[in-house]
Amino acid sequence: MTQDELKQLVAREALKHVVEDSVVGVGSGSTVNLFIDALAGIKGRIEGAVAASEASAERLKRHGIRVFELNSVDEIPVYVDGADEITEHLHMIKGGGGALTREKIVAAVAQKFVCICDASKFVPVLGRFPLPVEVIPMARSYVGRALLRLGGQPVLREDFKTDNGNLILDCHGLSIADPPALEAELNNLAGVVTNGLFARRSADVLLLGSEQGVRTQKRGG
16 A cells, blocks of 8 residues: 555544544644545534644635634544654654644643554654754744754754744754653753654554554553
8 A cells, every 4th residue: 555545544544533523633744634634524523623733724624624713612532633753652753744833732632632644654763753843033043052962953944934933943863762851851941832742742542554454552552
């Protein structure tokens, strides 16, 4: 199967986790786009969705799915999103598309986080994929120097601003042995909005697409 076919598999499998008559949290990225397309087929059975990016919100609206602002929603039973890398502990690097802050906020609200991705994203140790760090523009140089001291090689994402109007530093060369600790350390740097480590709030369920079909793994399982 092609990578796109594997993404289709996990996108459809994620529908089984959607709670009827509720608001679904929706992330961003290519696999999530396929989930949104699949979600359109059951849109009459959900109340609507909260989107973690402007692009996802627009795709949901094009399918006629009602999009809610997060501040108007009391609870999100399930949040579905992809990952750029994920380990057996369901720690992730996210933010290749630049929506990491909003993704992290929606994931924090959700009762269950379902990660959908193909087997190429499953890794023993995080860090081969550059770690995105969203920064307030005036803090770019300061945060860059701090990342260098941590052993990383920060690169400004050219001609890019997040939906929040901020910059992204993509940090190369990190081997991340303790994702929760590094996540906290980076978030404590003045000027960092957040970083792309999703370890302190990891996924609860991983749906991993492979040649053998969809493998389901639960946190701690």
